[in-house]
Amino acid sequence: MTPARLRRFMNLWPPFLFAGIRVLEIAGDWRHARVALRRHWYNRNYVGTHFGGSLFAMTDPFWMILTMQCLGREYIVWDKAGEIEFVAPGRADVFADFRIDEAMLAEIRAATANGEKYLRWCETPVVTANGEVIARVRKQIYVRRKREASAPRTDGATRDDAS
Template sequence: MKAKALRHGMNLWPPLLFSGIRIRTISDDFRAVDVELREWFYNRNYVGCHFGGSLFAMTDPFWMLMVMRNLDRSYTVWDRSATIDFLKPGRGTVSASFRLSEEALDEIRGHTSEQGDTYLRSFPVDIVNSDGDPVARVTKTLHIRRKPDTRNRIGG
């Protein structure tokens, strides 16, 4: 699926749509994603700032999708764990920008040998307000491993 079609489809996906989350861009090479969350009456918490679950949801699928789309089909990529640190109240429109570097992909390839080693790689992303101040930091840890039927065919 092309990036533009995925973006349109995900923007209609109920968990994102009904939380007020909007994917602004997905680059054609799946190395950059920009997401925003506008403040509405239905995504505020008791004290009037963004509901923490919505802040987390705006970051949930992207690292896994980006890594999967940039590795070949010989890899299995799963979300392993996630943490969120709330840094200050999130009000108004907040956004997150995901950038996947070639160095990160090289690191993953280097740690996932043809023997089938599992590699746990963490990816942080800041959620920032309209002034660029971080309101939360989410760290996703991915479980990355070569698929069993490809382990002995790859490498030297």
Template sequence: MKKNLVQFFNQPRFLRHVLNWYGPYRGAGVKVKHLADDYSSATVEMPLRWYNRNYVGTHFGGSLYSMVDPFHMLLVMNQLGPEYIVWDKEAKIEFISPGRGTVIAHFEVSPEHLDDIKAKTEDGQKYLPEFEVEVRAEDGTLVAKAIKTLYVRKKPQKAKS
């Protein structure tokens, strides 16, 4: 029974629902529309509402950033598995044009990127891979670009007794 429960909680579908009910995301109007079964990609969107617009009537920058904040870490962490430590290390966001209407961000972590991370952490060293994500309006207009730097390290092997 315990194994089935753990498997249930580790399903992408369950995580997507948890994120959609997560208070800060509900408060900003962020919705996780897609989370791939293998954690290789995710799509998040946020419509413009009275509670997430700024003083001039466009998307609040903090909400734009919050919609992209955890996803590369979650994708990498779940693809690499429990033998790795994965944390957000650094972030930068550049606001390109005013966000009006619904904005969308799509995240991908390719097998090649994972292979690179594994190769650079195999000896126990930390690695700081960077991931870029674009936030676009429904018509394709670029609203913002974010660069996320992760901290990744393979966990030390426990001594066998």
């Protein structure tokens, strides 16, 4: 799947569509994504601010997806945990940016080189257009190099013979 196709799919995906969440961009190299949550009557809470579940949902899959795509098929990547800190009432449209750099990928590759699992926390501020922080979201991803990609075969066969 291409980043553009995933963006279009996610914008039609009912949990995002009906919460007012829009994926604005997924970079062609899978290193960046930008998401918006528009404020509507149907995604406000009892006191008229953004519903906390929508704020969390707008950040939910992106660290896992971007990391998985950047590392490639030799790795297993899952969401492991998440937390959100509400900083200020959300009374305007809000945005979240996700960026993966080479240092993060090198850290993960080094930690998983021998097949060990690695747990990494990734942080994302949710901000208004003028930069006011509304919430801070932390997601923990689980990463492990697949066994067949990290361990040598003990039966004398090569990976190509295993098909």
